[in-house]
Amino acid sequence: MKTYHIITIGCQMNKSDSERLASILEKNGYRKTDNKYKADLITVNTCGVRQMAEDRIYGLIPEIKRKNKKAKIILTGCLVNRKDVRRRLEKYVDIWMMITEMTNDKFPMTNQCQISNVKYQNDYLKIVPKYESKFSAYVPIGNGCDNFCSYCVVPYARGREVYRLAKDIVDEAKNLVNRGYKEIILIAQNVNSYKSGKIDFADLLKQLDNIKGDFWLRFITSHPKDMSDKLIKTIAGSKNICRHIHLPVQAGDDKVLNKMNRQYARIDYIKLVKKVRQDLNDQFPIFNDQKNTKLKIQNLWKQPVAITTDIIVGFPGETKKQFDNSAKLMKEVKFDLAYIVRYSPRPGTAAFKMADNVTKLEKKRREEKLMEILRKTALDNNKKYIGKIVKVLVEGKDKRGKLFGSTETAKVVKISNAPCNDKLIGEFADVKIIKVMDFGLEWEIA
Ligand code: SF4
Known part of the structure; x- marks a missing residue:
């Protein structure tokens, strides 16, 4: 063979x-x-x-x-x-x-x-995959991108946006949940612009949320310009959608955002984050009452929504002042996590023609500055978890044989002093957070 x-x-x-x-x-x-x-x-x-x-x-x-x-x-x-x-x-x-x-x-x-x-x-997306994991599955809802951010190769490499039929996606997810999968991760370059006939992304999420079973539903990636009120409302009213929104900002300065062709301004992004936090943490009192009752019975703490992002430093022509605007935005938004990358020119993109004039050393310095801010905001956010009981999906064992997993807010947690039970891998567990770090939490079985 x-x-x-x-x-x-x-x-x-x-x-x-x-x-x-x-x-x-x-x-x-x-x-x-x-x-x-x-x-x-x-x-x-x-x-x-x-x-x-x-x-x-x-x-x-x-x-x-x-x-x-x-x-x-x-x-x-x-x-x-x-x-x-x-x-x-x-x-x-x-x-x-x-x-x-x-x-x-x-x-x-x-x-x-x-x-x-x-x-x-669309045919290729119909192929039934050989899932790598037995409890967490990526489910693509589409492929390609129409946005042409000036630094990005994806629209050239993957072509224009094509989306799967909602029915095919729901069938795949239902099948996975029936087989005991605990986490469904919807993926597309821009999930927020999903369309299948009259069904938009919020409608699709609602259909998926209605699948019977104990599972988490996640999605990546969201373009801030396409994140609608209807979508935020749908997440806030859902049972299974994780309170974690990955919202790539890419820069905190309007001129840079414009050159990146991101199609939103700094203020739009900040307003959007405020709305997400407000609606997902506080609004919808009727739902929250029900949810809080459910959480109280289970003794679980209602975690505040986690906001994570992608951000580029040293984009062509980015001045010190423009970079400072990115740093200020990071301080203001208080991200839980950020993928900070140094700009590198990609052949075939619009930005490739711009002079890559921020030195390597300066890009490194800017990256480190943002990392320093992130460490602080992430730690401050994580401190709220101390002593709380939260639900975790146990994902595996680290090199030292200790279990680790994630919260619905995508915080990595590792076990400290509880017995290490292999049977927990791929299962939900209620755990008590006993220690926090900037990029992780430590827990014991509750
Ligand atoms: S960064 Fe994302 S939204 Fe922009 S072109 Fe690339 S894939 Fe599309």
Whole structure:
């Protein structure tokens, strides 16, 4: 039997694509191996969002080919259509394949192939994936992006937005919940612009929230310009949707936001965060009464909504003053977590033509400054958890054999002094928070 190995770099969408690819390969008689130097077929699912992610494949692919000469290498993901990448790797890569074009001629399959008709985005999203986890699943609701933020390769790499039928998404989620999955993570480049006939993202969430069972529903990523009042209301009134909103701000200065083509101003973002916090924490008294009663019975604490973000430092032409506006915004919003990245020019994007004139050293300095602010706001937010009992999804064991998991607000928690029981992995547990750090909490079984 032939074997395959998939290397996935980058975002959740890539991870989910790899799960679909694994399912196709297994249907065609391939067996998974963890050893990339022994596999017959190796797929590298690439990421082109940052230079660092791109650089990984330039070392990795020649090394695999050197140590495993018989292997066929497929390159897929965001970098597949970049001419310079093709030139650089042409002698190592056997097949260049968009994930949405898994056709017979692209695959070196020997036996009967099931995938000959998978050539359109919606068809590819219909492939039933081979889920990596037994309790948490990514469910893509669409693919592609129409927004063209000036620094981003996604609209070029993945094409325009295409969304799945609501019924297909609900069926997939129902199936997962019935199989005992505890966490459904909806993914798309911009979930907020989801459309399926008359059904928008808020309607879709409502349908999913109505599925019977004990599970959490999460979604990523939300574009601030498309986050509607209806959506916030839907989250506030839901049973299963996690109180965690990932809301990429990218910059805190209007001129930079404009150059990034983000289509909102700093003030719009701040108002939106206030609204999310207000509506999800305090409003809807009727619902909150019910929820609080439920929580009281379970002795659980109602966690305030967590807001996390992505932010870029050193965008072309970003002055010290403009950067200070990002720093001020971070202090004002008090994020629970932020993915702070140093700008790197991406070929093919609008920003690639702008002068990348903030020095590497200055980008590093700016990143560190924001990190310092984040550590403080995250710690302040986490301090509210001390002594509280919260529900946690236990996700696994760390290197020292200690259990860890996440709260619905996406805070990583690790066990301190409770007995380590493997049976808890993949289950919800009520835990008492006994210690907090800037990027994590420590708990014991309640
Ligand atoms: S919204 Fe902007 S940053 Fe996000 S995928 Fe689309 S173009 Fe890229």
